[in-house]
Amino acid sequence: MNKQQAKPLISVYMPTFNRVDMAIRAIESVLAQDYPYFELIVVDDASTDDSWSRLTNRYINEERVRFFRQPQGMGACAARNRAIEQAKGEFVTGLDDDDEFLPHRLSSLYAAYDDQYSCVSSSYIWDYGSVRKTLFNYPEVVTLTALLDLHSMSNQALVKRDRMIALQGFDTALAAFQDYDMWVRVVQGFGPALRIADASYKVNVGHELGRITDSPKRLDAHKQFVAKHRAHMSERNLQNQMFYRLMMQKQPLSLAQWLHYCRSGLVTLKSRYYFKQKLAWLSRMRIRLLNKGISGMFKK
Incomplete structure (x- = not known):
């Protein structure tokens, strides 16, 4: 043009x-x-x-x-x-x-x-x-x-x-x-x-009303998407789609799983997710500290 x-x-x-x-x-x-x-x-x-x-x-x-x-x-x-x-x-x-x-x-x-x-x-x-x-x-x-x-x-x-x-x-x-x-x-x-x-x-994404793209059947839709394009997906593609599904479900990764998924690329994304999950307890502790102070950290 x-x-x-x-x-x-x-x-x-x-x-x-x-x-x-x-x-x-x-x-x-x-x-x-x-x-x-x-x-x-x-x-x-x-x-x-x-x-x-x-x-x-x-x-x-x-x-x-x-x-x-x-x-x-x-x-x-x-x-x-x-x-x-x-x-x-x-x-x-x-x-x-x-x-x-x-x-x-x-x-x-x-x-x-x-x-x-x-x-x-x-x-x-x-x-x-x-x-x-x-x-x-x-x-x-x-x-x-x-x-x-x-x-x-x-x-x-x-x-x-x-x-x-x-x-x-x-x-x-x-x-x-x-x-x-x-x-x-x-x-x-x-x-x-x-x-x-x-x-x-x-x-x-900061508003309370649901986005048009939100769906309670998101996992089912992802399965449908993968099935639709399966013929064009390599084993690497399938592994990365499996990882994305795991992220949607917010499932934690073991060290062995993290290393396994990193073999299919997207290492930065997967590492960020892995360490975020591992350090989630620090985030929860920080929030509790901010809300209750040091003395409140040890109260039931």
Whole structure:
């Protein structure tokens, strides 16, 4: 693509359900983009509160935002797929209704885009309210093998719309890991992805309302994800998926288990988890000390 030519339209898809104040914050973060050629498609997944009326009334004169409403609750993936079907842009990218774009989100992703890659993602920020941390803040060409080891692309990427359409969008049969599954299929179908180090997406995890991606059947969904992609997984991939499952269950590791899992790579991640589990008692003691003082440490 010749970057000297007119820049293309980017369609941003956003599902929402019963989180109107957060949705407004998310919408405003898109409207604040320094990349001028975008549209935002918001799909209300049959909210039961006043989300639909508040959002449509607030943005009635905003031509860059289009709203659709599902006839019944069908889940975030179905809402995303509907938005992608309605999109007019050459490229699409997503935003969850409780998250935010930094102002340079679209411009930084587009500047990094190259047709040799299937899509472009970025480093991202986890915001706990009082504490923030940036994940994957280094550039990487993400191959299928690496992606099946670890989901290192964040939950959103910039991709050509026709590629998403060709892959029939997000898998609505998965209760969780839908974004992971999507980027695995994109990389499998169109080649390695590029992740840039510039963090431009903020994941807000400090609020009390559950995230759209939360699911009580997360372990079952992970099993379903592994089964779906098993044919493309090496023994190393399977070992790393087993380790991830162990992390989800917050199971402690023995020294022998830690050494065993480290043979499959991701040593830093596994070591951090191992020592965190081993030092958990120190963390509990510290909290008790802060709460009760030294004399209270020895009282039942």
